[in-house]
Amino acid sequence: xxxxxxxxxxxxxxxxxxxxxxxxxLDPASGLDTYGALLTDGAMIADRGPDLxxxxxxxxxxxxxxxxxxxxxxxxxxxxxxxxxxxEHKETMATASDAAAAxxxxxxxxxxxxxxVIDDVALVEYVARRGRDNAHxxxxxxxxxxKGLSGREMTEYALLKEAGAVAFTDGATPxxxxxxMRRALSYARACESLLVQHCQEPRLAHDGVMNxxxxxxxxxLAGIPAxxxxxxxxxxxxxxxxxxxxxxxxxxxxxxxxxxxxRGKQDGLQITAGVAPHNFALNETAVGDYRTFAKTRPPLxxxxxxxxMVRAIADGTIDVISSAHCPQDQESKRxxxxxAEFGITGFETMLPLALEIHHNGHADLxxxxxxxxxxxxxxxxxxxGRLLPGAPADLLLFDPDLPWIVDEAKLxxxxxNSPFDRRPLQGHAVRTVVAGRTVFQRRRxxxxxx
Amino acid sequence: MEGPQVAGKATVSPPTGAGSEADRPATPxxxxxxxxxxxxxTPDEIGTILDxxxxxxxxxxxxxxxxxxxxxxxxINLFFxxxxxxxxxFELAGKRLGADVINMSVESSAVKKGETLxxxxxxxxxxxxxxxxxxxxxxxAVELLSQKVGCSVINAGDGSHEHPTQALxxxxxxxxxxxxxxxLLVAICGDILHSRVARSNIHLLSxxxxxxxxxxxxxxxxxxxxxxxxxxxxxxxxxxEGVDIVxxxxxxxxxxxxxxxxxxxxxxxxxxxxxxxxxxxxxxxxVMHPGPMNRGVEIDTLVADDIDRSVIREQVEMGVAVRMACxxxxxxxxxxxxxx
Numbered sequence: 001x002x003x004x005x006x007x008x009x010x011x012x013x014x015x016x017x018x019x020x021x022x023x024x025x026l027d028p029a030s031g032l033d034t035y036g037a038l039l040t041d042g043a044m045i046a047d048r049g050p051d052l053x054x055x056x057x058x059x060x061x062x063x064x065x066x067x068x069x070x071x072x073x074x075x076x077x078x079x080x081x082x083x084x085x086x087x088e089h090k091e092t093m094a095t096a097s098d099a100a101a102a103x104x105x106x107x108x109x110x111x112x113x114x115x116x117v118i119d120d121v122a123l124v125e126y127v128a129r130r131g132r133d134n135a136h137x138x139x140x141x142x143x144x145x146x147k148g149l150s151g152r153e154m155t156e157y158a159l160l161k162e163a164g165a166v167a168f169t170d171g172a173t174p175x176x177x178x179x180x181m182r183r184a185l186s187y188a189r190a191c192e193s194l195l196v197q198h199c200q201e202p203r204l205a206h207d208g209v210m211n212x213x214x215x216x217x218x219x220x221l222a223g224i225p226a227x228x229x230x231x232x233x234x235x236x237x238x239x240x241x242x243x244x245x246x247x248x249x250x251x252x253x254x255x256x257x258x259x260x261x262x263r264g265k266q267d268g269l270q271i272t273a274g275v276a277p278h279n280f281a282l283n284e285t286a287v288g289d290y291r292t293f294a295k296t297r298p299p300l301x302x303x304x305x306x307x308x309m310v311r312a313i314a315d316g317t318i319d320v321i322s323s324a325h326c327p328q329d330q331e332s333k334r335x336x337x338x339x340a341e342f343g344i345t346g347f348e349t350m351l352p353l354a355l356e357i358h359h360n361g362h363a364d365l366x367x368x369x370x371x372x373x374x375x376x377x378x379x380x381x382x383x384x385g386r387l388l389p390g391a392p393a394d395l396l397l398f399d400p401d402l403p404w405i406v407d408e409a410k411l412x413x414x415x416x417n418s419p420f421d422r423r424p425l426q427g428h429a430v431r432t433v434v435a436g437r438t439v440f441q442r443r444r445x446x447x448x449x450x
Numbered sequence: 451m452e453g454p455q456v457a458g459k460a461t462v463s464p465p466t467g468a469g470s471e472a473d474r475p476a477t478p479x480x481x482x483x484x485x486x487x488x489x490x491x492t493p494d495e496i497g498t499i500l501d502x503x504x505x506x507x508x509x510x511x512x513x514x515x516x517x518x519x520x521x522x523x524x525x526i527n528l529f530f531x532x533x534x535x536x537x538x539x540f541e542l543a544g545k546r547l548g549a550d551v552i553n554m555s556v557e558s559s560a561v562k563k564g565e566t567l568x569x570x571x572x573x574x575x576x577x578x579x580x581x582x583x584x585x586x587x588x589x590x591a592v593e594l595l596s597q598k599v600g601c602s603v604i605n606a607g608d609g610s611h612e613h614p615t616q617a618l619x620x621x622x623x624x625x626x627x628x629x630x631x632x633x634l635l636v637a638i639c640g641d642i643l644h645s646r647v648a649r650s651n652i653h654l655l656s657x658x659x660x661x662x663x664x665x666x667x668x669x670x671x672x673x674x675x676x677x678x679x680x681x682x683x684x685x686x687x688x689x690x691e692g693v694d695i696v697x698x699x700x701x702x703x704x705x706x707x708x709x710x711x712x713x714x715x716x717x718x719x720x721x722x723x724x725x726x727x728x729x730x731x732x733x734x735x736x737v738m739h740p741g742p743m744n745r746g747v748e749i750d751t752l753v754a755d756d757i758d759r760s761v762i763r764e765q766v767e768m769g770v771a772v773r774m775a776c777x778x779x780x781x782x783x784x785x786x787x788x789x790x
Contacts, residue, residue, distance in 0.1 A: 212673045213673055213674050214673075214674040214677040214678075216672070216673065217672040217673055217674055217675055217677075217678070218489070218649070218678070219589055219590065219611060220589035220590075220608075220609050220610030220611030220612070220646060220649060221589050221590075221609075221610075221611075223672075223673055225673070289590070289593060290589070290590030290593060290594065331566070334566070334568055334594075335566065335567065335594075336567060336586065336588035336589070336590050336591035336594055336609075337588070337589060337590045338588050338589065338590075338609070339588060
């Protein structure tokens with residue numbers, strides 16, 4: 001099942017034009033949902049619409065028959081760990097890129113809490129260069145918000161931004177100190193930068209390893225109360241009120257956080273929030289008998305929380321679905337629960353798990369795709385994520401219905417820590433295009449003409 | 451001595467001879483390969499273990515110490531956490547049944563050198579033991595280990611999760627004293643949050659039809675513990691009102707000096723078992739403790755040594771018998787499983 005992806009870097013041939021015919025065009029930015037065609041010219045989208053190529057495709061244009069599948073902007077994943085630098089035995093830019101492309105993801109924001117921490121101009125440039133040289137998709141570095149993730153001193157937001165950092169965050173480490181957070185927010189505002197926070201009050205979460213509740217109590221595991229997330233989000237909303245600027249809450253997990261988020265948005269604060277697929281597709285019972293593959297941060301919560309996440313995606317309270325892809329090798333996971341590492345691998349299951357919400361009748365395709373295309377693009381101020389003439393030709397062609405069963409052995413990520421192994425899913429990426437070039441194409445692309 | 455609710459287990463008869471293969475008690479097969487916890491055991495299975503353990507109590511008291519049901523079987527005691535009494539109890543149980551017993555304390559050796567639990571399991575597997583008794587400081591560690599070894603595993607305590615043989619020996623002690631478990635009102639007092647003994651006892655007593663009360667300072671109660679079907683009290687006097695059994699838990703002293711409770715003095719004032727608080731319980735209420743005791747912290751010396759009330763020494767005796775029963779049942783299971 002190795003992808004027949006082009007090994008050459010995703011550099012388009014000048015002037016190469018490709019017509020995508022027989023597609024269901026889905027563009028959340030414009031609300032477009034229609035059958036039609038799309039034309040790319042080099043690395044850009046040239047045109048799209050229901051009547052395009054109604055008179056046939058002129059000579060000199062390559063043709064891709066989409067067979068009735070959905071064509072939308074390539075997915076933008078705001079939150080992932082790629083193993084580089086420091087943990088190349090878990091993941092590399094190359095393996096991450098293969099997995100992301102197979103999941104329909106064309107842009108990934110790489111978290112800075114690596115070894116070493118990405119808190120310096122040279123390191124931001126290193127990540128960007130490693131991404132350019134080794135990945136078929138776009139890898140954008142996020143820089144640490146504080147030096148060495150210490151939570152004390154700010155990094156050089158302006159210089160790091162010039163070097164290519166698209167966001168500032170301490171990754172899985174919350175910025176706990178209110179004064180530091182206040183200064184980071186107001187300084188980021190002046191630099192027109194985005195601050196991303198992992199909302200968890202670290203002292204309250206203490207040594208917790210899963211959701212605090214009945215399951216943790218039965219298993220004798222230390223819990224992380226939902227309030228640890230809620231109070232951190234509420235504190236940051238108050239700070240945002242003080243400073244202005246923009247804040248993105250990386251991954252929310254509990255229903256009460258959503259109430260705080262709604263209030264913050266009503267108050268006119270520039271707050272956005274994301275959710276990881278496992279937090280809307282699983283609940284704490286997935287931990288079962290100490291399954292460390294279900295150990296993640298924020299933890300899997302109660303069923304009410306999970307259901308609230310689905311509703312919040314449907315009603316737009318949640319802005320973004322991001323994978324929280326966090327590869328962990330066997331050695332990190334085959335341990336007693338409390339000493340196992342946190343993290344779930346997620347590139348290849350993000351789209352089908354989001355589609356599950358559609359198949360269950362909770363949200364339409366445009367609403368779901370918005371959370372993975374134009375919303376993250378707006379938040380990160382990227383030109384991608386739209387099917388517009390002049391926009392980058394980052395595209396995803398996907399079959400929304402095809403049933404398949406997750407097989408961890410076939411996942412392309414170097415690490416196989418997926419709690420979704422053996423889960424039946426529907427829909428997956430058929431072809432992934434970055435800057436006009438196909439970087440992933442699934443075998444049996446055409447199945448019976450849609 | 452046997453309770454009325456186990457009358458159906460009349461198939462368990464005391465052994466007649468010195469314990470050869472043929473005249474071993476005809477115990478019903480035990481369907482589990484491992485004993486990892488009480489949660490998930492049926493009342494029948496618990497009754498089976500207690501009945502067999504009771505046979506061992508009587509036999510030992512009659513002076514017939516040695517049997518050979520585990521002859522040529524190897525029992526490894528693998529302790530990742532220090533323990534004197536549980537390890538000794540298993541060792542004695544194994545030896546009385548004729549097993550070759552090996553004690554391994556891993557807390558100081560391999561783990562410090564970076565060997566993982568899985569590596570340890572692989573090493574032990576190569577020694578082909580029949581039974582592995584494991585204590586580990588982390589919840590779930592024994593279960594993880596059981597998935598990686600070829601022998602039967604008995605959980606001798608994992609983190610804050612379970613300590614099944616302790617709950618079984620407590621149950622046997624109660625059953626011999628009270629003739630039954632059904633309908634009794636049992637109070638478990640102390641550090642419930644970190645206690646594997648409490649969790650195993652809650653499961654066992656609930657499934658056997660006893661009513662369980664928990665008495666602890668709110669900081670030492672785990673979240674949503676009431677969903678396990680227990681009544682929760684933070685006022686010890688109210689919690690002890692009318693109970694048949696008072697089970698005290700051991701408290702780790704370092705947890706009481708400021709982090710969970712303000713001081714040892716204040717803890718004893720509120721949650722130490724003295725004769726005044728005990729007077730709220732039924733006049734014939736039994737006092738139990740898994741040991742080792744912190745006298746003057748969780749239990750008053752006079753109460754601990756009151757021979758009319760305290761069954762603490764009896765618990766130790768029952769411990770050996772219960773462990774003999776568990777070793778035998780798992781060993782029989784293993785023999786059947788091998789033949790199959």
